[in-house]
Amino acid sequence: MSSALRPKRLLLVGGGHAQLFVLEALARVRVPGIMVSLVTPDVFQTYSGMVPGWMAGHYALRDCQIDLRPLARAAGVDLVIDTLARLDGDARCVQLASGRRLGYDLLSLAVGSETDTSWLELLGDRLLAVKPLPDFCAAWPRVLAAALQRPGLRLAVVGGGAAGVELALAARAAFAARQLSAEVSLVSSQQGLLPGRPTSARRYAMRALSRAGAHLHVGPATSVDDGLLLADHTRLKVDCVIAATGARPPAWFAASGLARDASGHILVDACQRSVSHPEVLVAGDASARAEPGLERSGVHAVRAGPILAENLLAILAGRPLTSARPQRRTLYLLSCGSRRAIAMWGNWSLEGRWVWYWKRWIDRRFVRRFTRSDPRPQVAPPRQEQAR
Ligand SMILES: Cc1cc2nc3c(=O)[nH]c(=O)nc-3n(C[C@H](O)[C@H](O)[C@H](O)COP(=O)(O)OP(=O)(O)OC[C@H]3O[C@@H](n4cnc5c(N)ncnc54)[C@H](O)[C@@H]3O)c2cc1C
Structure with missing residues (x-):
């Protein structure tokens, strides 16, 4: 089939925070003429923010996991349980650990870090x-x-x-x-x-x-x-x-041909597009911005989600892309094991039992949002600026 006639292939790799928003958007807006697959090593996406709470006995492990199957089903996405082993950005194809090769027209990476x-x-x-x-x-x-x-x-x-x-x-x-x-x-x-x-x-x-x-x-x-x-x-x-010694990028980034920063993470612009391969969008820990000082965190990975989803749909529809400048100040909530937590915002911080309940509410709300069998958004997306 000539490439003009075949459906566009959208390949999602990794079920990271931002990819959940992509699945949610694809369930809401069906784009005609595309084939979408999600490559993930596991049907469950474990939410790191709740893992210390699971260790401490405050949650069951299942409370901290998002089942990707109903999300993929609702979005009409083919779930491929495998791991990306090699990416060839110039040839627009990936090789999975099983040896299977998949080509793509548009690639969305939310694979986190190691x-x-x-x-x-x-x-x-x-x-x-x-x-x-x-x-x-x-x-x-x-x-x-x-x-x-x-x-x-x-x-x-x-x-x-x-x-x-x-x-x-x-x-x-x-x-x-x-x-x-x-x-x-x-x-x-x-x-x-x-x-x-x-x-x-x-x-x-x-x-x-x-x-x-x-x-x-x-x-x-x-x-x-x-x-x-x-x-x-x-x-x-x-x-x-x-x-818990800090994040490093997966080794396969090095041979991908995609532009990376000094630490090896994939450089993206304000629309989450790779600066060297614009048909590749990257969000979360795997990505890096040219401007220094942006931390790798679940909070930023979540914030990138609506932008990633919106821009994948915009590229498929030929619409202008949306850009976002990451916020410098972010609320971080750190659990202290004994149902107490520390809240940090800029130079300000607080500690107490109620902070733990606040954190629990935010964390559970996030997991619940993507656990619904009807994955419609529950939280309004952040304000965005038009890039062009
Ligand atoms: C214990 C702990 C607690 C934390 N708590 C917080 C917190 O409270 N707040 C906060 O902001 N940050 C927190 N973080 C940091 C946070 O975990 C990361 O910044 C965040 O997970 C990055 O999200 P992501 O979506 O980029 O990747 P991830 O959440 O790591 O998701 C990546 C997904 O991609 C999959 N994947 C990986 N490689 C491949 C591959 N080759 N092929 C296919 N799929 C692949 C993985 O299996 C995973 O499902 C915490 C980290 C830890 C370790």
């Missing part, structure tokens, strides 16, 4: 990276089982950012709920806890760790065969290390 564990490799099977989340969620019950069998199990969380703090506090809460004597240490970089966050929030986090009985070690650590060598040259012997 945990950078390169400097912890010596730990071997003691190392547990927080991403991919499904692997982490499969492994965490085994850590709990080991702690049950072995009193005094030593767990270290490496990474003093928001995820590291939440994971350390969630682990403490999980052990305390089972009256286990397991020890939890949090190892941060030289910059200490929550770098770049308000001093008050860092104090709240410090207080939460001390209240929970978790030990904090500040300063760069390296991995040794039986644990971590800390900045003060003491050896922290561990049975398990959870790595």
